[in-house]
Amino acid sequence: MSENKFESLEKEVLELIKLSQQLKEVNEHLSKKNQQLSQENNQLAKNLNTAKEGIAKIIKTYKD
Known part of the structure; x- marks a missing residue:
């Protein structure tokens, strides 16, 4: 492998x-x-x- 290819691969590996x-x-x-x-x-x-339960209780209270 040429020196340039090796350096290029080394640089690419470092970037990765x-x-x-x-x-x-x-x-x-x-x-x-x-x-x-x-x-x-x-x-x-x-x-x-919690809010749904509270609202349901209030509605039930007013219905009764």
Whole structure:
């Protein structure tokens, strides 16, 4: 293998390693954000269920 081809491949490998690291960091960030949004969604679902139960009780009280 010629020296130029080797250097070119070496440069490409280094660029791919750098890109791989960047993708890993982005993936970690997105994973954390997804976890946070999932927790927020669960809390909102609980709040919604609590509100629905309260509204149902109020409606039942006025019907009776």
